[in-house]
Amino acid sequence: MFQRMLKEVYGISADSEVSLGRFHGYKHNEGLYLIMDANGIKEQEISELARIAEHMQNFGDRNVSKLLTDREGRQICDWQENKYCVLQNRASPIPEKMKTGRKLAKFHARGRQIPFKVESLNRVGQxxxxxxxxxxxxxxxxxxxxxxxxxxxxxxxxxxxxxxxxxxxxxxxxxxxxxxxxxxxxxxxxxxxxxxxxxxxxxxxxxxxxxxxxxxxxxxxxxxxxxxxxxxxxxxxxxxxxxxxxxxxxxxxxxxxxxxxxxxxxxxxxxxxxxxxxxxxxxxxxxxxxxxxxxxxxxxxxxxxxxxxxxxxxxxxxxxxxxxxxxxxxxxxxx
CATH class of the missing domain: 3.90.1200.10 (Aminoglycoside phosphotransferase (APH), C-terminal lobe)
Structure with a gap:
Protein backbone atom coordinates (compact mmCIF):
# COMPACT_ATOMS: atom_id res chain seq x y z
CA MET A 1 0.00 0.00 0.00
CA PHE A 2 2.75 2.48 0.94
CA GLN A 3 4.81 1.60 -2.13
CA ARG A 4 1.88 2.83 -4.21
CA MET A 5 1.62 5.98 -2.11
CA LEU A 6 5.34 6.72 -2.59
CA LYS A 7 4.97 6.26 -6.36
CA GLU A 8 1.72 8.20 -6.85
CA VAL A 9 2.13 11.02 -4.32
CA TYR A 10 5.92 11.48 -4.17
CA GLY A 11 7.12 10.06 -7.49
CA ILE A 12 9.47 7.58 -5.73
CA SER A 13 9.77 4.00 -7.00
CA ALA A 14 10.70 2.01 -3.91
CA ASP A 15 12.57 -1.26 -4.56
CA SER A 16 12.01 -3.17 -1.36
CA GLU A 17 10.41 -3.00 2.05
CA VAL A 18 12.82 -2.96 5.02
CA SER A 19 12.20 -3.70 8.67
CA LEU A 20 12.74 -0.64 10.87
CA GLY A 21 11.17 -1.57 14.17
CA ARG A 22 7.98 0.40 14.63
CA PHE A 23 8.05 2.11 11.20
CA HIS A 24 7.35 1.07 7.63
CA GLY A 25 10.54 1.59 5.64
CA TYR A 26 11.36 1.29 1.95
CA LYS A 27 14.64 1.37 0.05
CA HIS A 28 15.39 2.92 -3.29
CA ASN A 29 19.05 2.78 -4.41
CA GLU A 30 20.96 4.27 -1.43
CA GLY A 31 17.89 6.10 -0.13
CA LEU A 32 15.75 5.00 2.76
CA TYR A 33 12.14 6.21 3.09
CA LEU A 34 10.18 6.06 6.34
CA ILE A 35 6.41 6.40 6.42
CA MET A 36 5.30 8.37 9.49
CA ASP A 37 1.74 8.46 10.78
CA ALA A 38 0.78 12.16 10.96
CA ASN A 39 -2.78 11.76 12.25
CA GLY A 40 -3.43 14.08 15.16
CA ILE A 41 -0.17 16.02 14.77
CA LYS A 42 -0.52 19.76 14.22
CA GLU A 43 0.82 21.20 10.99
CA GLN A 44 2.84 23.76 12.97
CA GLU A 45 4.68 20.93 14.77
CA ILE A 46 5.52 19.18 11.51
CA SER A 47 6.70 22.38 9.91
CA GLU A 48 8.88 23.09 12.98
CA LEU A 49 10.33 19.56 12.87
CA ALA A 50 11.16 20.03 9.18
CA ARG A 51 12.98 23.33 9.92
CA ILE A 52 14.90 21.81 12.83
CA ALA A 53 15.88 18.76 10.74
CA GLU A 54 17.11 21.04 7.96
CA HIS A 55 19.16 23.03 10.48
CA MET A 56 20.74 19.84 11.90
CA GLN A 57 21.64 18.65 8.38
CA ASN A 58 23.11 22.04 7.45
CA PHE A 59 25.28 21.84 10.57
CA GLY A 60 26.74 18.55 9.40
CA ASP A 61 24.51 15.75 10.77
CA ARG A 62 24.25 13.29 7.90
CA ASN A 63 22.02 10.83 9.77
CA VAL A 64 19.11 13.19 10.34
CA SER A 65 16.02 12.42 8.25
CA LYS A 66 14.75 14.96 5.76
CA LEU A 67 11.02 15.61 5.63
CA LEU A 68 9.92 15.28 2.00
CA THR A 69 7.22 17.33 0.34
CA ASP A 70 4.84 15.60 -2.07
CA ARG A 71 4.38 16.52 -5.74
CA GLU A 72 2.14 19.41 -4.70
CA GLY A 73 4.66 20.77 -2.18
CA ARG A 74 2.80 19.59 0.95
CA GLN A 75 4.57 18.18 4.03
CA ILE A 76 1.55 16.08 5.02
CA CYS A 77 -0.13 13.86 2.45
CA ASP A 78 -3.67 12.46 2.61
CA TRP A 79 -3.78 8.81 1.63
CA GLN A 80 -6.70 6.42 2.04
CA GLU A 81 -8.35 8.63 4.67
CA ASN A 82 -5.19 8.96 6.75
CA LYS A 83 -2.40 11.52 7.04
CA TYR A 84 1.25 10.62 6.52
CA CYS A 85 4.68 12.21 6.24
CA VAL A 86 7.63 10.68 4.44
CA LEU A 87 11.17 10.95 5.77
CA GLN A 88 14.22 10.41 3.60
CA ASN A 89 17.50 9.00 4.93
CA ARG A 90 20.74 7.62 3.65
CA ALA A 91 20.77 3.86 4.21
CA SER A 92 23.91 3.98 6.37
CA PRO A 93 24.70 1.27 8.91
CA ILE A 94 25.35 1.88 12.62
CA PRO A 95 29.06 2.65 13.33
CA GLU A 96 30.66 -0.49 14.81
CA LYS A 97 31.97 1.05 18.03
CA MET A 98 29.58 3.93 18.48
CA LYS A 99 30.27 6.18 21.46
CA THR A 100 26.68 7.14 22.20
CA GLY A 101 27.62 9.77 24.81
CA ARG A 102 29.91 11.61 22.38
CA LYS A 103 27.40 11.38 19.52
CA LEU A 104 24.68 12.80 21.78
CA ALA A 105 26.92 15.70 22.89
CA LYS A 106 27.55 16.58 19.22
CA PHE A 107 23.84 16.31 18.47
CA HIS A 108 23.00 18.67 21.36
CA ALA A 109 25.74 21.12 20.34
CA ARG A 110 24.17 21.40 16.87
CA GLY A 111 20.71 21.77 18.38
CA ARG A 112 21.83 24.71 20.54
CA GLN A 113 22.68 26.67 17.37
CA ILE A 114 19.09 26.81 16.08
CA PRO A 115 18.63 30.40 14.86
CA PHE A 116 14.83 30.61 15.23
CA LYS A 117 12.37 30.37 18.11
CA VAL A 118 10.96 26.89 18.68
CA GLU A 119 7.38 27.12 19.93
CA SER A 120 5.11 24.08 19.60
CA LEU A 121 7.87 21.57 20.48
CA ASN A 122 9.32 23.61 23.35
CA ARG A 123 9.44 21.92 26.78
CA VAL A 124 12.13 24.13 28.34
CA GLY A 125 11.18 25.18 31.88
CA GLN A 126 7.94 23.16 31.84
Whole structure:
Protein backbone atom coordinates (compact mmCIF):
# COMPACT_ATOMS: atom_id res chain seq x y z
CA MET A 1 0.00 0.00 0.00
CA PHE A 2 2.75 2.48 0.94
CA GLN A 3 4.81 1.60 -2.13
CA ARG A 4 1.88 2.83 -4.21
CA MET A 5 1.62 5.98 -2.11
CA LEU A 6 5.34 6.72 -2.59
CA LYS A 7 4.97 6.26 -6.36
CA GLU A 8 1.72 8.20 -6.85
CA VAL A 9 2.13 11.02 -4.32
CA TYR A 10 5.92 11.48 -4.17
CA GLY A 11 7.12 10.06 -7.49
CA ILE A 12 9.47 7.58 -5.73
CA SER A 13 9.77 4.00 -7.00
CA ALA A 14 10.70 2.01 -3.91
CA ASP A 15 12.57 -1.26 -4.56
CA SER A 16 12.01 -3.17 -1.36
CA GLU A 17 10.41 -3.00 2.05
CA VAL A 18 12.82 -2.96 5.02
CA SER A 19 12.20 -3.70 8.67
CA LEU A 20 12.74 -0.64 10.87
CA GLY A 21 11.17 -1.57 14.17
CA ARG A 22 7.98 0.40 14.63
CA PHE A 23 8.05 2.11 11.20
CA HIS A 24 7.35 1.07 7.63
CA GLY A 25 10.54 1.59 5.64
CA TYR A 26 11.36 1.29 1.95
CA LYS A 27 14.64 1.37 0.05
CA HIS A 28 15.39 2.92 -3.29
CA ASN A 29 19.05 2.78 -4.41
CA GLU A 30 20.96 4.27 -1.43
CA GLY A 31 17.89 6.10 -0.13
CA LEU A 32 15.75 5.00 2.76
CA TYR A 33 12.14 6.21 3.09
CA LEU A 34 10.18 6.06 6.34
CA ILE A 35 6.41 6.40 6.42
CA MET A 36 5.30 8.37 9.49
CA ASP A 37 1.74 8.46 10.78
CA ALA A 38 0.78 12.16 10.96
CA ASN A 39 -2.78 11.76 12.25
CA GLY A 40 -3.43 14.08 15.16
CA ILE A 41 -0.17 16.02 14.77
CA LYS A 42 -0.52 19.76 14.22
CA GLU A 43 0.82 21.20 10.99
CA GLN A 44 2.84 23.76 12.97
CA GLU A 45 4.68 20.93 14.77
CA ILE A 46 5.52 19.18 11.51
CA SER A 47 6.70 22.38 9.91
CA GLU A 48 8.88 23.09 12.98
CA LEU A 49 10.33 19.56 12.87
CA ALA A 50 11.16 20.03 9.18
CA ARG A 51 12.98 23.33 9.92
CA ILE A 52 14.90 21.81 12.83
CA ALA A 53 15.88 18.76 10.74
CA GLU A 54 17.11 21.04 7.96
CA HIS A 55 19.16 23.03 10.48
CA MET A 56 20.74 19.84 11.90
CA GLN A 57 21.64 18.65 8.38
CA ASN A 58 23.11 22.04 7.45
CA PHE A 59 25.28 21.84 10.57
CA GLY A 60 26.74 18.55 9.40
CA ASP A 61 24.51 15.75 10.77
CA ARG A 62 24.25 13.29 7.90
CA ASN A 63 22.02 10.83 9.77
CA VAL A 64 19.11 13.19 10.34
CA SER A 65 16.02 12.42 8.25
CA LYS A 66 14.75 14.96 5.76
CA LEU A 67 11.02 15.61 5.63
CA LEU A 68 9.92 15.28 2.00
CA THR A 69 7.22 17.33 0.34
CA ASP A 70 4.84 15.60 -2.07
CA ARG A 71 4.38 16.52 -5.74
CA GLU A 72 2.14 19.41 -4.70
CA GLY A 73 4.66 20.77 -2.18
CA ARG A 74 2.80 19.59 0.95
CA GLN A 75 4.57 18.18 4.03
CA ILE A 76 1.55 16.08 5.02
CA CYS A 77 -0.13 13.86 2.45
CA ASP A 78 -3.67 12.46 2.61
CA TRP A 79 -3.78 8.81 1.63
CA GLN A 80 -6.70 6.42 2.04
CA GLU A 81 -8.35 8.63 4.67
CA ASN A 82 -5.19 8.96 6.75
CA LYS A 83 -2.40 11.52 7.04
CA TYR A 84 1.25 10.62 6.52
CA CYS A 85 4.68 12.21 6.24
CA VAL A 86 7.63 10.68 4.44
CA LEU A 87 11.17 10.95 5.77
CA GLN A 88 14.22 10.41 3.60
CA ASN A 89 17.50 9.00 4.93
CA ARG A 90 20.74 7.62 3.65
CA ALA A 91 20.77 3.86 4.21
CA SER A 92 23.91 3.98 6.37
CA PRO A 93 24.70 1.27 8.91
CA ILE A 94 25.35 1.88 12.62
CA PRO A 95 29.06 2.65 13.33
CA GLU A 96 30.66 -0.49 14.81
CA LYS A 97 31.97 1.05 18.03
CA MET A 98 29.58 3.93 18.48
CA LYS A 99 30.27 6.18 21.46
CA THR A 100 26.68 7.14 22.20
CA GLY A 101 27.62 9.77 24.81
CA ARG A 102 29.91 11.61 22.38
CA LYS A 103 27.40 11.38 19.52
CA LEU A 104 24.68 12.80 21.78
CA ALA A 105 26.92 15.70 22.89
CA LYS A 106 27.55 16.58 19.22
CA PHE A 107 23.84 16.31 18.47
CA HIS A 108 23.00 18.67 21.36
CA ALA A 109 25.74 21.12 20.34
CA ARG A 110 24.17 21.40 16.87
CA GLY A 111 20.71 21.77 18.38
CA ARG A 112 21.83 24.71 20.54
CA GLN A 113 22.68 26.67 17.37
CA ILE A 114 19.09 26.81 16.08
CA PRO A 115 18.63 30.40 14.86
CA PHE A 116 14.83 30.61 15.23
CA LYS A 117 12.37 30.37 18.11
CA VAL A 118 10.96 26.89 18.68
CA GLU A 119 7.38 27.12 19.93
CA SER A 120 5.11 24.08 19.60
CA LEU A 121 7.87 21.57 20.48
CA ASN A 122 9.32 23.61 23.35
CA ARG A 123 9.44 21.92 26.78
CA VAL A 124 12.13 24.13 28.34
CA GLY A 125 11.18 25.18 31.88
CA GLN A 126 7.94 23.16 31.84
CA UNK A 127 8.93 20.07 33.84
CA UNK A 128 7.64 21.36 37.16
CA UNK A 129 4.10 22.08 35.97
CA UNK A 130 3.96 18.84 33.93
CA UNK A 131 5.11 16.77 36.93
CA UNK A 132 2.68 18.51 39.28
CA UNK A 133 -0.20 17.88 36.87
CA UNK A 134 0.74 14.21 36.53
CA UNK A 135 1.02 13.80 40.29
CA UNK A 136 -2.37 15.48 40.90
CA UNK A 137 -4.06 13.22 38.36
CA UNK A 138 -2.63 10.08 39.92
CA UNK A 139 -3.47 11.24 43.43
CA UNK A 140 -7.12 11.66 42.35
CA UNK A 141 -7.20 8.07 41.01
CA UNK A 142 -5.55 6.79 44.20
CA UNK A 143 -7.99 8.71 46.45
CA UNK A 144 -10.97 7.28 44.54
CA UNK A 145 -9.77 3.74 45.28
CA UNK A 146 -8.90 4.18 48.95
CA UNK A 147 -12.26 3.21 50.42
CA UNK A 148 -13.12 0.27 48.21
CA UNK A 149 -11.74 -3.25 48.20
CA UNK A 150 -8.86 -3.60 45.66
CA UNK A 151 -10.09 -5.40 42.53
CA UNK A 152 -6.85 -7.33 42.05
CA UNK A 153 -3.16 -7.52 43.00
CA UNK A 154 -2.22 -4.54 40.86
CA UNK A 155 -4.69 -2.25 42.63
CA UNK A 156 -3.58 -3.49 46.04
CA UNK A 157 0.08 -2.75 45.16
CA UNK A 158 -0.85 0.66 43.75
CA UNK A 159 -2.92 1.68 46.81
CA UNK A 160 -0.16 0.61 49.21
CA UNK A 161 2.80 2.04 47.28
CA UNK A 162 1.48 5.38 46.00
CA UNK A 163 2.23 7.48 49.14
CA UNK A 164 5.92 6.50 48.88
CA UNK A 165 6.16 7.42 45.18
CA UNK A 166 4.17 10.60 45.76
CA UNK A 167 6.87 11.56 48.29
CA UNK A 168 9.60 10.81 45.75
CA UNK A 169 7.82 12.88 43.07
CA UNK A 170 7.44 15.78 45.53
CA UNK A 171 11.18 15.54 46.29
CA UNK A 172 11.92 15.77 42.55
CA UNK A 173 9.64 18.82 42.16
CA UNK A 174 11.24 20.52 45.19
CA UNK A 175 14.78 19.72 43.98
CA UNK A 176 13.92 21.21 40.59
CA UNK A 177 12.38 24.34 42.17
CA UNK A 178 15.46 24.84 44.40
CA UNK A 179 17.76 24.43 41.38
CA UNK A 180 15.91 27.15 39.48
CA UNK A 181 16.24 29.48 42.50
CA UNK A 182 19.84 28.65 43.54
CA UNK A 183 21.69 28.12 40.28
CA UNK A 184 22.24 30.21 37.18
CA UNK A 185 22.05 28.51 33.77
CA UNK A 186 25.20 28.79 31.62
CA UNK A 187 25.67 28.70 27.85
CA UNK A 188 25.36 24.90 27.75
CA UNK A 189 22.00 25.17 29.52
CA UNK A 190 20.31 26.74 26.48
CA UNK A 191 17.50 24.66 24.97
CA UNK A 192 18.47 22.12 22.34
CA UNK A 193 17.04 19.31 20.23
CA UNK A 194 16.21 16.43 22.58
CA UNK A 195 14.15 13.29 22.39
CA UNK A 196 10.79 12.50 23.88
CA UNK A 197 12.62 9.51 25.37
CA UNK A 198 16.29 8.91 24.59
CA UNK A 199 17.30 5.28 25.18
CA UNK A 200 20.22 3.07 24.25
CA UNK A 201 18.25 1.44 21.44
CA UNK A 202 16.94 4.61 19.76
CA UNK A 203 20.00 5.06 17.53
CA UNK A 204 20.67 1.35 17.14
CA UNK A 205 19.03 -0.79 14.48
CA UNK A 206 19.62 -1.93 10.94
CA UNK A 207 20.33 1.67 9.86
CA UNK A 208 21.55 4.77 11.67
CA UNK A 209 18.47 7.01 11.59
CA UNK A 210 17.80 10.16 13.61
CA UNK A 211 14.07 10.60 13.32
CA UNK A 212 12.60 14.11 13.86
CA UNK A 213 9.32 12.53 15.03
CA UNK A 214 11.22 11.46 18.19
CA UNK A 215 12.20 15.05 19.04
CA UNK A 216 11.23 17.80 21.45
CA UNK A 217 13.08 21.03 22.30
CA UNK A 218 14.33 20.92 25.87
CA UNK A 219 17.28 21.04 28.24
CA UNK A 220 19.99 18.50 27.31
CA UNK A 221 19.79 16.84 30.73
CA UNK A 222 16.43 15.36 29.67
CA UNK A 223 18.19 12.98 27.26
CA UNK A 224 20.99 12.16 29.71
CA UNK A 225 18.55 11.34 32.51
CA UNK A 226 16.28 9.17 30.35
CA UNK A 227 19.24 7.22 28.94
CA UNK A 228 20.54 6.64 32.49
CA UNK A 229 17.08 5.63 33.78
CA UNK A 230 16.57 3.10 30.97
CA UNK A 231 20.04 1.55 31.44
CA UNK A 232 19.61 1.35 35.21
CA UNK A 233 16.29 -0.50 34.98
CA UNK A 234 17.58 -2.72 32.14
CA UNK A 235 20.05 -4.17 34.63
CA UNK A 236 20.06 -2.70 38.11
CA UNK A 237 23.08 -4.78 39.24
CA UNK A 238 25.55 -4.14 36.41
CA UNK A 239 24.58 -0.84 34.77
CA UNK A 240 26.88 1.42 36.81
CA UNK A 241 30.09 1.15 34.69
CA UNK A 242 28.01 1.71 31.54
CA UNK A 243 26.35 4.83 33.03
CA UNK A 244 29.68 6.23 34.23
CA UNK A 245 31.22 5.64 30.80
CA UNK A 246 28.29 7.25 28.93
CA UNK A 247 28.46 10.43 31.04
CA UNK A 248 32.27 10.56 30.66
CA UNK A 249 31.91 10.26 26.86
CA UNK A 250 29.36 13.08 26.83
CA UNK A 251 31.61 15.29 28.96
CA UNK A 252 34.63 14.66 26.73
CA UNK A 253 32.88 17.21 24.44
CA UNK A 254 30.48 19.12 26.74
CA UNK A 255 31.23 19.53 30.44
CA UNK A 256 28.03 19.65 32.48
CA UNK A 257 27.35 22.81 34.48
CA UNK A 258 26.14 22.63 38.13
CA UNK A 259 22.67 23.60 36.78
CA UNK A 260 22.78 20.68 34.30
CA UNK A 261 23.83 18.19 36.98
CA UNK A 262 21.00 19.27 39.25
CA UNK A 263 18.39 19.12 36.46
CA UNK A 264 19.63 15.66 35.51
CA UNK A 265 19.33 14.51 39.14
CA UNK A 266 15.87 16.06 39.60
CA UNK A 267 14.68 14.13 36.57
CA UNK A 268 16.10 10.86 37.91
CA UNK A 269 14.38 11.51 41.24
CA UNK A 270 11.00 11.79 39.53
CA UNK A 271 9.68 8.17 39.50
CA UNK A 272 8.64 8.12 35.86
CA UNK A 273 8.96 4.32 35.73
CA UNK A 274 6.28 3.97 38.42
CA UNK A 275 3.96 6.60 36.91
CA UNK A 276 4.10 4.98 33.48
CA UNK A 277 3.38 1.49 34.81
CA UNK A 278 0.27 2.73 36.66
CA UNK A 279 -0.96 5.07 33.89
CA UNK A 280 -0.52 2.42 31.19
CA UNK A 281 -2.32 -0.19 33.30
CA UNK A 282 -5.44 1.97 33.56
CA UNK A 283 -5.32 3.00 29.88
CA UNK A 284 -4.80 -0.39 28.23
CA UNK A 285 -7.64 -2.72 27.27
CA UNK A 286 -5.31 -5.66 26.71
CA UNK A 287 -5.34 -8.36 29.37
CA UNK A 288 -1.85 -9.48 28.36
CA UNK A 289 -0.47 -5.93 28.71
CA UNK A 290 -2.10 -5.67 32.14
CA UNK A 291 -0.39 -8.85 33.31
CA UNK A 292 2.96 -7.54 32.06
CA UNK A 293 2.42 -4.20 33.83
CA UNK A 294 1.46 -5.98 37.04
CA UNK A 295 4.72 -7.97 36.88
CA UNK A 296 6.63 -4.78 36.15
CA UNK A 297 5.11 -2.92 39.09
CA UNK A 298 5.86 -5.85 41.42
CA UNK A 299 9.47 -5.82 40.21
CA UNK A 300 9.78 -2.05 40.82
CA UNK A 301 8.40 -2.39 44.34
CA UNK A 302 10.81 -5.23 45.11
CA UNK A 303 13.70 -3.13 43.80
CA UNK A 304 12.82 0.07 45.67
CA UNK A 305 15.66 -0.28 48.24
CA UNK A 306 18.18 -0.76 45.44
CA UNK A 307 16.69 2.22 43.60
CA UNK A 308 17.14 4.37 46.72
CA UNK A 309 20.79 3.28 46.91
CA UNK A 310 21.26 4.15 43.24
CA UNK A 311 19.76 7.63 43.75
CA UNK A 312 21.81 8.29 46.89
CA UNK A 313 25.05 7.21 45.12
CA UNK A 314 24.33 8.70 41.70
CA UNK A 315 26.56 11.77 41.98
CA UNK A 316 29.39 9.61 43.30
CA UNK A 317 29.09 6.89 40.63
CA UNK A 318 28.88 9.47 37.82
CA UNK A 319 31.93 11.34 39.22
CA UNK A 320 30.00 14.60 39.45
CA UNK A 321 31.93 17.52 41.00
CA UNK A 322 29.80 17.47 44.17
CA UNK A 323 31.95 19.82 46.29
CA UNK A 324 33.12 22.19 43.55
CA UNK A 325 29.62 22.53 42.09
CA UNK A 326 27.90 22.46 45.52
CA UNK A 327 25.49 19.72 44.41
CA UNK A 328 23.01 18.99 47.22
CA UNK A 329 21.80 15.49 48.03
CA UNK A 330 18.35 14.52 49.28
CA UNK A 331 18.59 14.17 53.04
CA UNK A 332 16.47 11.08 53.66
CA UNK A 333 18.23 9.19 50.84
CA UNK A 334 21.65 9.86 52.39
CA UNK A 335 20.79 8.39 55.80
Missing amino acids: WKQLWEKRLDQMEKVWSSKLYTEPENDFERMFIESFPYYMGLAENAIQYLADTEIDDKPTKIDHGTVCHERFTNTLWRGTYFVKNPFDWVFDHASRDLAEWVRERYFANIQTSQPEIKNFLAEYQSLTVLSPFSWRLLYARLLFPLHYFEAVENYYITQSEQARHQLEDRLRKYLNQSSDHERFLSNFYHLSEAPVKAAKLPGVEWLLR
